[in-house]
Amino acid sequence: MTDCSSCVVRNRAICASLDADELLLLGKMGRRQRVKAGHTLLWEGDDAPVVANVLDGVLKLVVATADGREQIVGVVFPSDFIGRPFGKTSPYSVTAMTDAEVCIFNRNSFDTFASSHPDLQQKLLRRTLDELDRARHWMMLLGRKSASEKVASFLLEMSERLSGQGCDAGTLDKGFELPFGRQQIADILGLTIETTSRQLTKMRAQGVLDLPSRREVVINDRAAMVVMAG
Amino acid sequence: MTDCSSCVVRNRAICASLDADELLLLGKMGRRQRVKAGHTLLWEGDDAPVVANVLDGVLKLVVATADGREQIVGVVFPSDFIGRPFGKTSPYSVTAMTDAEVCIFNRNSFDTFASSHPDLQQKLLRRTLDELDRARHWMMLLGRKSASEKVASFLLEMSERLSGQGCDAGTLDKGFELPFGRQQIADILGLTIETTSRQLTKMRAQGVLDLPSRREVVINDRAAMVVMAG
DNA sequence: CGTCTGTTTGAGGCTTTTCAACTCATGTGG
DNA sequence: CCACATGAGTTGAAAAGCCTCAAACAGACG
Structure with a gap:
């Protein structure tokens, strides 16, 4: 018990x-x-x-x-x-x-x-x-969004859901640690691991985000990310 | 009232x-x-x-x-x-x-x-x-299936859901009338109208199905269709 | 230091999309 | 009754995007 x-x-x-x-x-x-x-x-x-x-x-x-x-x-x-x-x-x-x-x-x-x-x-x-709402929202992402839109949407959602975790719920952290690797991100987004990796590298090159380590993400320009998310 | x-x-x-x-x-x-x-x-x-x-x-x-x-x-x-x-x-x-x-x-x-x-x-x-189960099942289709798998899966599911409609629920009709046009099929499958059309034509050419009119579908070879659905 | 696993990068190919033309069935007005 | 417009669907050619395969790279760990 x-x-x-x-x-x-x-x-x-x-x-x-x-x-x-x-x-x-x-x-x-x-x-x-x-x-x-x-x-x-x-x-x-x-x-x-x-x-x-x-x-x-x-x-x-x-x-x-x-x-x-x-x-x-x-x-x-x-x-x-x-x-x-x-x-x-x-x-x-x-x-x-x-x-x-x-x-x-x-x-x-x-x-x-x-x-x-x-x-x-x-x-x-x-x-x-x-x-169910979340699943249906995700269906739009899987069916109609491009690779870059998918990755941007994913990072924004994760940023929100992971921020809710700690004590300071409500505030959106710029940086957070993903609880999964590239292959799993790909499996969430309906992409291959390579495409996922490339999109992340591209975003880093554009300065929208930083990738301090494998699982850490820092969103530098949330507004730009929202635009990219489509 | x-x-x-x-x-x-x-x-x-x-x-x-x-x-x-x-x-x-x-x-x-x-x-x-x-x-x-x-x-x-x-x-x-x-x-x-x-x-x-x-x-x-x-x-x-x-x-x-x-x-x-x-x-x-x-x-x-x-x-x-x-x-x-x-x-x-x-x-x-x-x-x-x-x-x-x-x-x-x-x-x-x-x-x-x-x-x-x-x-x-x-x-x-x-x-x-x-x-929710249905939505999640559909997420797999949207994220991981090819165009032909999508169309085949769609036709099978519609065949089942539309058969349940009439009095003789339970029996799967070979033929049925879709309540929607090509664009809407495309919007369900996360494809373009052209790709959808091409897949249907291909299946007709293979003899797996007939398309007597715009909205009618007759499944000739359900087993083959199941295989195609992935 | 070498190995192992996970990630990044590159080149080429395939699927799907895009854009455009064409067909076909239907409906309308002359 | 026929010419013509209309909307949905089909077909073709070219382009784009993503995937596949292959190789290099990086960090963790013995």
Whole structure:
């Protein structure tokens, strides 16, 4: 069992809708689990037996074709919800991009619990609606944007989502550290690793950004970046 | 007010979770509205004051860039739900692709009603989760599939979704009529109208399909089509 | 110091887009 | 009834953009 009252994402995750008693009940169902970077929590097509909350780290949702092409269809951060409630096989794999920690629930137990806790279900609905908006926004990027627009859009979104992480939520840092490498950026944007790399180099040459190290990005000219994002 | 008990989508839409009394209450809030093909119900970025159920016809959800490129991020059929509950501006435009009829609710009233009807909310949650899965599946298509794979995938999906429409749900018709033209297919697949047209012509030349008229498609060799879909 | 992994860079080729012309079905007015 | 305009779809040629393959490079680590 898990002690929810001291949970790091207690107030941001869907659990935030629950009172002390309910939290205790949910806590009995959940258990914390560490996932090492690169390890896969859920496999695409499997009858996924669990749902989970992310406590720490970053995970990716991946869809693959038979011949091995991969597309990242979602990136989840702490307090985000993972999995497919209500009895469906997982339509994507969930893999840790960094060392991560999640709070896992048996799906059937969770479904039952959710059904009798409308507030929790509403929180889940809101979250799912937001995810859907984000996914549809991303569809525009994948279908209609050029490589440079894709990279610019990606950096701006990451800058926003990663800034929300720390204590000083709200302020946009100029610099931030990406939790993933070039290949994964490419898999998010529907590009190859080479094209991604070239676009970044071009932007650095233009002075719009700096790349102090492999995973660090500093946005020098956010306005220009917004224009490039299309 | 609307008479829900005789509604054509009564048993398929989210309303299916409601009993007679609740239905009457919801019916007082709703009103039927016709939308002519080409007319837009909701504009991207607008503070959308309504949500709706589709009664008849087909509508598209569109995201556009500043310079006019369009990506269709969703297609909704009868019994599907439209709109963004819980107080957000609409992240996309909703436009009728055929003459359509919808059952409209004031969003605030609907939100309130939903909050006090967990069954309705759960139906909405399930629907949203399904939409999210569909959207993510589509992201793979947009990001990683070739033009011919895109067209083949599209035709297969449309064949399935349009077959579900009639009385004989479940059986896959070889032939069906698309509710949209070439440009709109292109906007769904993230291609140009020319590329779309060329792929269709190529498939016809290969004998995989027939194109009896502009909007009709007959799939001759479904197995081959599945292979082509990647 | 050498190896390993991840990234950058280069050259060439292929797919898709772009631009333009043409076809075909439909509808309108003379 | 026919000439003509109209809009959607098809086809062709050329160009652009992105991908593929290959090689060089950089940082981390034993």
